[in-house]
Amino acid sequence: MASLRVIFMGSAELSCDSLRALLALPEFSVVAVVTQPDRPKGRELKLYPSPVKQLALQANLPVLQPERARDDAFVGALRSLRPDLIAVAAYGQILPQSVLDLPRFGCLNVHTSLLPRYRGAAPIQWAVLNGDIETGVTIMKMAAGLDTGDILAQATTPIESTDTSATLHDRLARMGAELLVRTIPDYVAGRISPRPQPADGVTYAPKIKKQDGHIDWTQPARAIWNRVRGLVPWPGAFSYLPGQPQPHLLKFWQAEVVDRSGSPGEVLQADKAGLVIGCGSGALNILVLQREGGRRLTAREFLAGHPLRPGQSLG
Secondary structure: OOOEEEEEEEOOHHHHHHHHHHHOOOOEEEEEEEOOOOEEEOOOOEEEOOHHHHHHHHOOOOEEOOOOOOOHHHHHHHHHOOOOEEEEEOOOOOOOHHHHOOOOOOEEEEEOOOOOOOEEOOHHHHHHHOOOOEEEEEEEEOOOOOOOOEEEEEEEEEOOOOOOHHHHHHHHHHHHHHHHHHHHHHHHOOOOOOEOOOOOOOOEEOOOOHHHHEOOOOOEHHHHHHHHHHOOOOOOEEEEEOOOOOOEEEEEEEEEEEOOOOOOOEEEEEEOOEEEEEOOEOEEEEEEEEEOOOOOEEHHHHHHHOOOOOOOEOO
């Protein structure tokens, strides 16, 4: 196969594995990278480039950063690059039909779920939040709808009890990159027939909000455990410890389900053996937690400096 002229579109850390995979193989000639504009971060609101932009500059690739992907000048710039294919991974904008129709082989997207399950912005987090035992990656030929395009290839992976959204993110990023560079040559050669997504099994994965981390202790312990795992690293699962002049926010980074019972949010045990909190059914043994403004501590380290006692309640 002659070297394909590829434009890569991505912004998040997850995208970087796919860009590296394309750059590593002679079958692909990455002619430009498209990523989100630099965004302000931190207290000083200093502008920072996306992880993909940083990688592209290291590789001496041209970088385009349109505020809107449907901007006529941007679409014209893409057209002038004469791409054979556009590869997309966690770019962050919906592409207009004018971009989807531009390359002769279309636009292929790396999506971190087994479509049609978890269309949308946060498929990794929702797979863990919902207690799924399996997930995967899909290479999709993009269409105008939200993750509605035809499927070219899929690969699966189990969600282990030790997984968090962070560990699953890293694994799916690698899987998606490997599947992308395996799929493109077969697709371009006509050895893969795109197949429509089934109508059954469609679910959505909306963007995670900070408030999604607030624990409802009336839920079963297993559901709260999934929330702790599913919201690492952001926003983290959190609750409040009553205090003066205001409640103290506690984030929980690691926990396990235990066979205990008590009122939802009640501290059932707080000693060298563990920090156990009652739930709607069952209880959680908190292994790693963090007070707002502090550092992450094991439960034993935390209790040494922040005594809790059985009968106290978290809100």
